[in-house]
Amino acid sequence: MRNLSVVVPCYNEQEAIPLFYQEITLVLKKMNCDYQILFVNDGSKDQSLQAMEALAGKAPNVKYLSFSRNFGKEAAMLAGMQHATGDLVVIMDVDLQDPPALLPEMIKAIENEGYDSVATRRVSRTGEPPLRSLFARIFYKIINKLSDAEIVDGARDYRMMTRQMMQSILELNEYHRFSKGIFGWVGYETKWLAYENIKRVVGETKWSFWKLLKYALEGIIAFTTIPLRIASFFGIAFSGFAFLLLVLIVVRRLIFGDAVAGWASTMCVIILVSGLQMIFLGIMGEYLARTYMETKARPKYFIKKKNI
Ligand code: UDP
Ligand code: MG
16 A cells, blocks of 8 residues: 655644644545655744644654754755655645645556656745745746756645655755755656645744745755856956957057046946956855855754654
């Protein structure tokens, strides 16, 4: 009999956990498969761990891992996948924004249609601040232009995959993980399901605007080194331009014998060019910082308590 692991990252979700469990078991029980629900407590400051322990006390197929502090959703998903025992693994948010009703369709696509994974994307962003949607759209445009991994606009982390594909994902051992890119990068056949955005049942989103911006930069830097190359292009263009200007000035001096002029324009050029230099120094710094963190090879999380 097939065996499904449901990986659920949770951060301050004490109210959502029992609701999620109720909903998902309704669906899973109808599905005629063995399952394991694996909650990952990502250093919650509320009673999330107690909520997990209470469920685990009642149902033997509820497992939990509890981190020593908040390591972020990426770390929580990684830990969940590393501890999942099923032949199929699905990652779900606990706030019921990832509808459990799609699970039977997902299993069918993998088992009968031969897909390796089934991913989901939101076709609408209703209920989201308009500015946030706008920035999200710009982000997907940029990252898809720059990187070779396909990153789908509106893609959620809600995804079911075979153990084989999950093993490949786990082989990507980087410290700065950007799952939306990693899923696409490893390849395999993926079926996409689309659905309308659903509001979370309780609690509120853990993503502030700044956290999202940081996440977006993380994604771009993790999946492309093109920004580093832009510096070379600018360097070449500016040098070429400077050379032409030099020729022009020498010729003008020889033919017309102009006196010194154009202090203001000289300053503008100097400021512009040094500004650009700073920007590219910054970009190099971003990559260097990542390289530094990667070479330290620190653990991506610590587990303080678990029932596995
Ligand atoms: N989450 C997590 N660690 C974090 C932030 C979020 O494990 O540091 C979990 C959270 O509990 C939820 C999921 O990741 O199950 C998605 O979070 P959220 O609903 O806040 O994101 P959104 O749906 O708004 O993108
Ligand atoms: Mg959510």
